[in-house]
Amino acid sequence: MKNIKMKIEYDGGRYLGWQRLSNSDKTIQGKIENILTNMTGTKVEIIGSGRTDSGTHAKGQIANFKTDSTMAFTDMLDYLNRYLPQDIVVKKLEEVPERFHARYNAVGKTYSYRIWNNTIPSAFERNYSYQYPDKLDIDKMNEACEKLIGTHDFIGFSSLKKSKKSTVRTIDEIKIQREGNIIRFTFTGNGFLHKMVRIIMGTLLDIGAGVMESEYIDTIFKSGVRSQAGETVPAQGLFLEEVYYTK
Template identity: 50%
Template sequence: MNIKIEIEYDGTNYHGWQKQKNSLTVQEVMEKAIGEITGEEIKLIGAGRTDAGVHARGQVANFHTNTRIPVERLPYAINSQLPPDIVVKSAEIVPEDFHARYSAKSKVYTYNIYNSKYLSPFYRNYSYFFPCNVLIPSMKKAAESFVGEHDFSAFMSSQSSVKNTVRTVKRLEITKEKDLITVEIEANGFLYNMVRIIAGTLLMVGIGKIEPSEIPDIIRSKDRKRAGPTLPANGLFLEKVIYD
């Protein structure tokens, strides 16, 4: 069977999703947990390779198994072997050709900015603390320029070696509730650190260091130096992976 699972995790204690030799990752912990209950060597395919410290409310993965455990019982069985900062929320049998990464049509990420004089201890691991005054209307105006198909080279980490840097942003929304600013972005794909750099750029707009009218030119320039900073990983959440 090809099993699709939806996962929620706090990435604080992990060196990202993808398995690595000398660092603890979410994929490694999950493969071990699933292997414990199935008695098989499991290869887990994730929809997105979240970085160290990044969280997920809706990560999706798939794996093949011959287990006789009913699919509706799999989340309970897997969760019994997982630490409390990783939870499987659902499981279902999918067609053989389903691939968590390549079958995805788009992904939704959010970035949290805690905008107050003092950082709440409840948000210290789940947001970027920014105590300065921020102009939300300016950020919303700038956000409009990111929507559509663009070459996002200016919003990609220099550590990336990807060749195709064109992506389509389907929507980019900014909300503020009490002290929490949330940047939500849906796209057909993301470059390395793209969301964190876009969030950093929008924050620079919010404090007047970049004008909303400059964003189209920054995109066209493909110049990473003209965009804003890469905000820390702990404010980033993979919210949802969308399939047909």
């Protein structure tokens, strides 16, 4: 039996997120599993590196599945991209050791978030960014990023309730790049809690707009209270860029 690792790109706009639902076929996992099942003639389950929420995009989601199929990988890739909807694309297939598990073995991820920073909307960016019309102070946001980087309990920046599962994560790097009216934020870390990137983004926007001081990040870390952080920004600006594995 082969264990196959796949790299997947999707425009999440039309979907209810990554994870398969029994009552809807509007999920990325569901779409891919159905086609793999048709292709191989036996029921296939795929393991994603993690869920992405409804509306979130991916440029480099990673998943794996096991199959007895002897089909060549180039034929498999052709088959998948012929039958998948055009907003889901399998970019790459490769055989990996039997023990490889896309979720358990993931050691880090990069997400990006795109802001359209102008008072006039954009016809082309509307589905791939969040319009924020006010002026943003990039220096202040970078100051706040310095406080976010490192190992912290991020429960205040997540939609999770307190539980026994650890909510400690490490953010290695946050980059902020402006190109024209787009401000692109990239977050690299060992893992991200549910809605963590979008809540951090909402907080950074408050700081960039001057309605919150960057010192307040420490207060949120100390209290762990979600309501002290910024809003959850919309999913359409969020992209899962890359998932990292050790060699």
